[in-house]
Amino acid sequence: AAVVEHTFVVSQVRMNRACKDTLVTVVNGQLPGPAIEVTEGDSVVVHVVNKSPHGLTIHWHGVKQRLNCWADGVGMITQCPIQPGKNFTYRFNVAGQEGTLWWHAHVASLRATVHGALIIRPRSGGDAGTLYPFPRPHKEVPIFIGEWWDVDLVELDMRMADGFFDDYPVNATINGMLGDLYDCAGASEDIYVMQVEPGKTYMLRIVNVALLSRYYLKIAGHRFTVVAADANYVKPYNTDVIAIAPGESMDALVVADAPHGKYYMVALANQPPLPDQQIPVFSSRGVLQYSYNPIKGEDPTVINSLMVPEMPDQHDMMTSFYFHGNLTGATPHPPLPINVDDRLFISLALGSICRGSHVPLPSSPCRGYDVNESISVATMNNVSFQLPTKVSLLEAHYRGNMSIAGKLHELPDKPPTEYNYTDKTMIPWGSKEAALESTTKAMSVRMFRFNTTVEIVFQSTAILNSDANPMHLHGHDFFVLAQGLGNYDAERDAGSYNLVDPPVRNTVLVPPVGWAAIRFVTDNPGVWFLHCHYGFHTSMGMAVAFEVENGQSSDMTLPPPPIDLPRCEHHGNSVAY
Numbered sequence: 001a002a003v004v005e006h007t008f009v010v011s012q013v014r015m016n017r018a019c020k021d022t023l024v025t026v027v028n029g030q031l032p033g034p035a036i037e038v039t040e041g042d043s044v045v046v047h048v049v050n051k052s053p054h055g056l057t058i059h060w061h062g063v064k065q066r067l068n069c070w071a072d073g074v075g076m077i078t079q080c081p082i083q084p085g086k087n088f089t090y091r092f093n094v095a096g097q098e099g100t101l102w103w104h105a106h107v108a109s110l111r112a113t114v115h116g117a118l119i120i121r122p123r124s125g126g127d128a129g130t131l132y133p134f135p136r137p138h139k140e141v142p143i144f145i146g147e148w149w150d151v152d153l154v155e156l157d158m159r160m161a162d163g164f165f166d167d168y169p170v171n172a173t174i175n176g177m178l179g180d181l182y183d184c185a186g187a188s189e190d191i192y193v194m195q196v197e198p199g200k201t202y203m204l205r206i207v208n209v210a211l212l213s214r215y216y217l218k219i220a221g222h223r224f225t226v227v228a229a230d231a232n233y234v235k236p237y238n239t240d241v242i243a244i245a246p247g248e249s250m251d252a253l254v255v256a257d258a259p260h261g262k263y264y265m266v267a268l269a270n271q272p273p274l275p276d277q278q279i280p281v282f283s284s285r286g287v288l289q290y291s292y293n294p295i296k297g298e299d300p301t302v303i304n305s306l307m308v309p310e311m312p313d314q315h316d317m318m319t320s321f322y323f324h325g326n327l328t329g330a331t332p333h334p335p336l337p338i339n340v341d342d343r344l345f346i347s348l349a350l351g352s353i354c355r356g357s358h359v360p361l362p363s364s365p366c367r368g369y370d371v372n373e374s375i376s377v378a379t380m381n382n383v384s385f386q387l388p389t390k391v392s393l394l395e396a397h398y399r400g401n402m403s404i405a406g407k408l409h410e411l412p413d414k415p416p417t418e419y420n421y422t423d424k425t426m427i428p429w430g431s432k433e434a435a436l437e438s439t440t441k442a443m444s445v446r447m448f449r450f451n452t453t454v455e456i457v458f459q460s461t462a463i464l465n466s467d468a469n470p471m472h473l474h475g476h477d478f479f480v481l482a483q484g485l486g487n488y489d490a491e492r493d494a495g496s497y498n499l500v501d502p503p504v505r506n507t508v509l510v511p512p513v514g515w516a517a518i519r520f521v522t523d524n525p526g527v528w529f530l531h532c533h534y535g536f537h538t539s540m541g542m543a544v545a546f547e548v549e550n551g552q553s554s555d556m557t558l559p560p561p562p563i564d565l566p567r568c569e570h571h572g573n574s575v576a577y
């Protein structure tokens with residue numbers, strides 16, 4: 001196995017998009033940032049040089065980091081941010097994983113521009129070449145679906161943490177480009193073009209790096225065969241549309257078998273209909289273009305036809321629901337644990353806390369305060385996560401005293417009150433009346449013994465404007481057993497679990513006003529973040545830290561931190577992002 005080394009220089013550069021110069025934080029001047037390409041079993045060494053004005057960390061999304069939680073790169077969870085002008089070197093290996101993952105900043109909303117691919121290829125199989133469980137594609141093409149913001153992302157994050165969500169991206173992007181929707185005089189062409197040769201098979205490595213939206217991806221005149229999700233193989237699934245939520249990655253084969261020409265690939269945001277609010281439509285276009293080979297006597301005139309795919313409706317939630325439900329795990333997969341030790345039921349909702357006090361009050365959340373003094377927060381079982389400011393949770397865990405990080409709250413195994421989650425009026429927020437319970441703002445933590453089999457049912461609620469929630473767990477992959485619409489009903493729904501070939505994922509899209517069930521084993525000691533991968537939900541507190549204890553032997557024990565790991569003490573008690 002090789003050692004693959006990179007240097008990431010993080011800095012602010014001016015980029016012109018949508019006819020406007022914007023100052024953005026990027027790695028090595030690129031958007032998306034550099035791709036890390038490795039072979040299963042390799043070691044990765046990344047020197048991060050922070051020349052930006054923000055403290056930051058880099059997270060290796062989906063890398064299990066077994067016995068290596070210190071390298072997980074989550075601001076204030078596993079380390080303190082790398083301060084401006086400072087460096088830090090991440091070291092980890094990618095044993096036992098292959099497929100498409102990605103890396104991104106994990107402080108504030110910087111991941112909107114600080115991100116790139118992490119591609120893990122299978123070990124080579126001699127003459128047969130690389131050992132994919134499908135014919136080797138002619139080429140592999142990263143497709144990053146993102147969003148372009150022309151606001152300061154750190155300020156945006158602070159506004160969201162204060163409960164204000166009043167900004168939208170300018171538009172969607174494909175590989176950092178907005179498509180040909182903007183006509184700026186004199187500007188260079190800003191559209192992603194993928195060249196294909198007729199008859200060849202391409203593997204798209206698709207990642208949703210957006211802060212805000214799920215996306216539908218289509219290419220006119222072509223179909224996809226999905227072969228992997230979150231760097232785990234799935235049974236080949238044929239479809240003309242990919243549905244992908246923030247945090248998810250999908251590998252899909254595309255055969256260039258259409259008449260020679262140019263075809264639009266379109267990424268269209270998928271949003272719930274909001275009667276009282278008009279969300280703009282976000283989309284981006286790229287082009288799939290057949291190379292013209294005059295020797296073969298192809299007709300050059302077809303090159304000019306430009307086909308547009310017929311997209312699902314912007315508010316069509318069901319195409320995404322069925323797409324995700326149709327994914328099954330490829331065999332062989334790791335054994336599915338059958339006996340469940342710990343069961344959690346986690347409601348995903350909004351709540352409110354009182355500005356200034358942050359103290360839960362009985363009855364109305366801000367009784368005695370002006371209602372305008374309440375802050376909307378996002379919750380899991382009515383607790384809204386608060387990051388520590390003095391020491392990372394992992395360091396507190398390592399020192400054997402989580403409370404040195406600040407006020408802790410044990411995540412309850414179920415919501416304090418049962419609701420009809422499909423009914424918006426059941427849940428109190430933003431109103432003086434009908435406050436059934438108040439929300440806690442604290443460092444929400446759930447502790448697990450080493451090697452516990454955990455089953456979690458996530459329930460999303462109507463109060464979230466009927467939005468879906470892509471829930472992402474660090475340090476572990478999990479089996480997705482089932483998803484459904486409406487309120488979860490244990491008696492009815494446990495019978496629908498797929499115990500035969502469930503897909504293995506690191507992100508599960510919990511359907512709008514629906515639920516999803518996952519199962520995994522806590523085989524990795526440390527502190528692992530579990531959160532909604534929507535940027536604004538993360539900032540508003542839809543998160544929890546899972547603390548996994550050490551096991552009995554040294555191969556089940558978290559080693560000491562790297563000596564150069566950024567600590568917080570030097571920065572007083574406020575951490576600068």
Ligand code: C2O
Pocket residue numbers: 059061074104106247472474529531533
């Ligand atoms: Cu992709 Cu906690 O992150």
